[in-house]
Amino acid sequence: MNFTNKKVSDAVLIIIINEERLDASCAPPFKKYFSEVVNKGFSKVVLDLSCVSFMDSSGLGALISCLKLMAAQGEIVIVGAQANVKGLFTLTRMDRLFTQYENIDEVLTAIA
Amino acid sequence: MAESERMKVVMVDDEAIIRYQLQTVLKDVDADLFAFSSGEEAYEFLEKNNDVAMVITDWVMPGMDGFELILRIKAMENQKFTYIVLLTNINDKDCLAMGMSYGADDFIQKPIEEKEVFARVYAGLRMQQLQNELRETNDELRVALQRMKVDLIAAAELHKTILPDPELNVESVEITSLFQPCEYIGGDLYGYRDLNEDLFAFYQIDVSGHGVPSALFSFALGNELLKQGNDTDWLLEPKTLEVREVHDTVRSINDSEALNNLNSDLYFTMIYVQLNRKTGHVNFCQAGHPHLIHFKHQDNACTIVGEGGFPVGLIKDADYQKQSFQMQKYDRIFMFSDGLPEALSSSDEMYGDERLCRLIQENSHLTLNNLLEYLYQTVVNWTESKKLDDDVTITAIQWNGEGEHYEFHQ
Numbered sequence: 010m011n012f013t014n015k016k017v018s019d020a021v022l023i024i025i026i027n028e029e030r031l032d033a034s035c036a037p038p039f040k041k042y043f044s045e046v047v048n049k050g051f052s053k054v055v056l057d058l059s060c061v062s063f064m065d066s067s068g069l070g071a072l073i074s075c076l077k078l079m080a081a082q083g084e085i086v087i088v089g090a091q092a093n094v095k096g097l098f099t100l101t102r103m104d105r106l107f108t109q110y111e112n113i114d115e116v117l118t119a120i121a
Numbered sequence: 122m123a124e125s126e127r128m129k130v131v132m133v134d135d136e137a138i139i140r141y142q143l144q145t146v147l148k149d150v151d152a153d154l155f156a157f158s159s160g161e162e163a164y165e166f167l168e169k170n171n172d173v174a175m176v177i178t179d180w181v182m183p184g185m186d187g188f189e190l191i192l193r194i195k196a197m198e199n200q201k202f203t204y205i206v207l208l209t210n211i212n213d214k215d216c217l218a219m220g221m222s223y224g225a226d227d228f229i230q231k232p233i234e235e236k237e238v239f240a241r242v243y244a245g246l247r248m249q250q251l252q253n254e255l256r257e258t259n260d261e262l263r264v265a266l267q268r269m270k271v272d273l274i275a276a277a278e279l280h281k282t283i284l285p286d287p288e289l290n291v292e293s294v295e296i297t298s299l300f301q302p303c304e305y306i307g308g309d310l311y312g313y314r315d316l317n318e319d320l321f322a323f324y325q326i327d328v329s330g331h332g333v334p335s336a337l338f339s340f341a342l343g344n345e346l347l348k349q350g351n352d353t354d355w356l357l358e359p360k361t362l363e364v365r366e367v368h369d370t371v372r373s374i375n376d377s378e379a380l381n382n383l384n385s386d387l388y389f390t391m392i393y394v395q396l397n398r399k400t401g402h403v404n405f406c407q408a409g410h411p412h413l414i415h416f417k418h419q420d421n422a423c424t425i426v427g428e429g430g431f432p433v434g435l436i437k438d439a440d441y442q443k444q445s446f447q448m449q450k451y452d453r454i455f456m457f458s459d460g461l462p463e464a465l466s467s468s469d470e471m472y473g474d475e476r477l478c479r480l481i482q483e484n485s486h487l488t489l490n491n492l493l494e495y496l497y498q499t500v501v502n503w504t505e506s507k508k509l510d511d512d513v514t515i516t517a518i519q520w521n522g523e524g525e526h527y528e529f530h531q
Contacts, residue, residue: 033330033331062469063463063465063469065329065459065463065511066327066329066330066388066390066432066459067329067330069329069432070329070330070386070387070388070435073388073435073436074386093471099429100409100411100412100429101390101409101429101430101431101432102409102429102430102431106436
């Protein structure tokens with residue numbers, strides 16, 4: 010599974026999902042990856058979903074697990090969600106739990 | 122073949138000297154050697170012995186020659202995996218090609234070169250040994266897989282016992298469900314029942330993921346939903362047994378001990394609908410499940426209904442809403458799990474709600490049962506595969522007006 014991350018500051022980490030599908034086969038490794046990389050005290054994780062064209066219920070479940078994992082230490086924001094993913098977020102009201110941004114610049118401006 | 126059994130090697134040559142040479146060279150190979158002077162004799166032996174690992178045969182022989190023997194061996198059910206080495210004294214590429222096309226696996230040139238023969242036979246037997254081991258492992262896997270399939274089919278049958286009949290035609294209301302797990306067993310669930318004289322309730326549930334874990338979860342959930350008229354009935358208020366509002370039911374499931382006790386990463390989307398059979402009024406709660414489609418008989422038009430909502434079992438103390446609309450006589454409601462609108466074409470385009478609406482409008486003359494079959498098949502055709510790769514449930518409800526019974530066309 011192809012996930013990468015970029016450290017912006019001691020508090021902010023960008024995680025990029027370089028997968029077209031965040032589904033049942035991709036969700037467990039993603040959860041594992043997430044818990045490993047954020048276990049270093051980041052208070053804000055920017056999740057770059059711009060490669061993801063399809064997310065299913067397992068993928069959504071993984072995002073919520075990550076959110077619960079972060080709950081104590083900070084928040085997750087989403088960047089670059091495609092139309093299908095946005096639709097799923099609206100249908101399941103996840104848009105109320107994750108702030109969404111169009112691109113990384115927008116996030117970094119908002120954080121700064 | 123058991124490990125303790127030695128492999129058998131059959132040698133066929135009409136010349137005694139060649140047979141002698143082969144036996145001498147191969148005396149140290151870990152196999153039992155059987156030498157024959159004609160194709161006929163060798164063939165007879167092969168018919169009776171299933172465990173021959175290798176046949177080394179001359180090409181030119183009186184009577185049955187090497188090629189004919191190979192052809193016959195290839196036709197024998199018990200020699201499917203026999204390794205065949207052709208002896209040839211002609212350095213002829215056509216002969217090699219012909220031998221290969223008949224099914225020979227290797228060639229030894231005459232006059233025999235001792236080291237070469239030994240090396241080729243040794244390598245051939247080692248390959249046979251490895252293939253035997255692979256075949257044994259494969260057989261074990263096949264048996265295990267078969268056993269699992271039988272178990273899954275039995276489990277799927279059991280899972281169906283918590284689902285109501287797929288067709289129901291009661292006063293004012295006609296309902297049909299189509300239920301199609303993508304594997305043997307899946308996480309979809311649906312149900313319906315009368316809550317009181319006026320209210321008819323139905324729900325559809327899609328547990329995240331698919332396969333056995335989702336199915337076990339939905340089975341546990343389905344059993345909870347079947348509990349009626351006591352304190353654990355999610356559809357009624359405890360004690361008073363008054364009908365619970367749709368969003369209160371979904372909220373009480375989300376907050377329930379039963380769900381939290383499942384202690385699972387799984388969650389589900391749900392749509393829960395109450396239809397007043399006297400007035401055609403509909404209340405529903407949408408919990409992450411795809412939108413409803415409301416087909417209006419009079420206009421022959423569809424409306425997509427629903428504003429979305431949190432799935433169940435994902436967020437503690439989540440807030441749920443009631444939504445409402447009014448049905449007219451012969452109107453229909455369609456609800457479906459996401460496997461249907463999210464079905465992908467070969468170019469990764471989703472089928473989508475709009476196309477479903479169009480299908481429902483264009484085929485409104487069909488009975489509910491035929492219409493659901495048609496919807497499902499049309500979406501399967503869209504994907505250009507034999508079935509969809511997610512569990513699919515579709516439920517359709519028609520309201521026939523107060524006190525009306527549906528009349529079967531057909």
